[in-house]
Amino acid sequence: MRFVIITGLSGAGKSQAVKYLEDFGFYCIDNLPPTLIPKFAELCHQSQGALDKVALVIDIRGGMFFDDLFTSLESLEALGYKYEILFLDASDNALIKRFKETRRNHPLSGDGSISKGISLEREKLKELKARANNIIDTTNLRPAQLKDELTNIYVEGNESNNLIISIVSFGFKHGVPLDADLVFDVRFLPNPFYIEELRNFTGNDTKVREYVMNSPVSVEFSNKLNDMISFLIPQYIKEGKNQLVIAIGCTGGMHRSVTIAHVLYNYLKEKGYRVLMNHRDSSLSVGRKG
Secondary structure, three states: OEEEEEEEOOOOOHHHHHHHHHHOOOEEEEOOOHHHHHHHHHHHHOOOOOOOEEEEEOOHHHHHHHHHHHHHHHHHHHOOOOOEEEEEEOOHHHHHHHHHHHOOOOOOOOOOOHHHHHHHHHHHHHHHHHOOOEEEEOOOOOHHHHHHHHHHHHOOOOOOOOOEEEEEEEEHHHOOOOOOOEEEEOOOOOOHHHOOOOOOOOOOOHHHHHHHHOOHHHHHHHHHHHHHHHHHHHHHHHHOOOEEEEEEEEOOOOOHHHHHHHHHHHHHHHOOOEEEEEEOOHHHOOOOOO
C-alpha cells in the first residue's frame, strides 16, 4: 500500500495536489486529526487491497492537534506501516500574492499580517520538511506543471531529488527577476534585433535560435554555461535546495535570452533533471531592441 501524507505551507497548492492524486486513484482525506492516522492506517491494511493508495492532508489547520503528528508517525513506524511525506513549499512573495488574490487570511495571521503567519508556519513545519520524502516548490509552477511533477513521482514512480530547476529568460529593461538565484547577462551575443527579417520573431522561433547560435562566441558561452550549471546542481542538491531559478537576460528578453534558455533547458532535460522554462518578457518586446 502507498500511504502518502501531504503537508506544507498554506497556499502552496495542497488542495490542488489532492485533486490530482484523486485522479491518480488515491483515496484522499483532507485535514484528518493526526491522532487518528495510526487507526486509519490499520483500517487500510485490513481492507485486503481495497485501499492500496491513500493520501492524507495534514497541516496547521489542525491547530492544537497538529502537535500530535510526530507521535502518530512514530506509531506508524512501530506498527511496521510505511509512509511517505510530500511537502509543498513556495516563496514568501508567492504565498503572499496568492493570499491577497484569494482575499483569504493566513491560518496563523492572528493580527492580519500574512508575512508573520507564513514565518510562524515555516518554523512550525521545519522539522516535518526535513523528514519529507519529496518536496515540491510551487513558486513558479503552473497547475499543469504541478500535475506533471506529481505524475512523475506517484504514477511513473521515478525517484525525486527534490530540486526543481526553473529557467527564466528576461529583458534587463523590464527588471531582473526578484526570485533569481543565478543571473546571466547574454547581451554580448549577436543580436537578431538588427536583422530586419528576424526582429519581430523570438528565440522560440528556429530561425532566431539558429542565427544566435551560428557564432563561435554563442557556442563557447553555452558550453561553459552548461558545464558550470552541471557542477553547481549537485552542490545545491547536497545542500538541500529544492528550487533553483536560473535567469538569463538580454536587453528586451526577446531573442538572445530566449535562445540560450532553450539551449540550457534541452541540455538539462537530457541530463534527466526536473526543469521548467518561462519566457517572462518575450511577448512584451516585439519591435523593441532585444
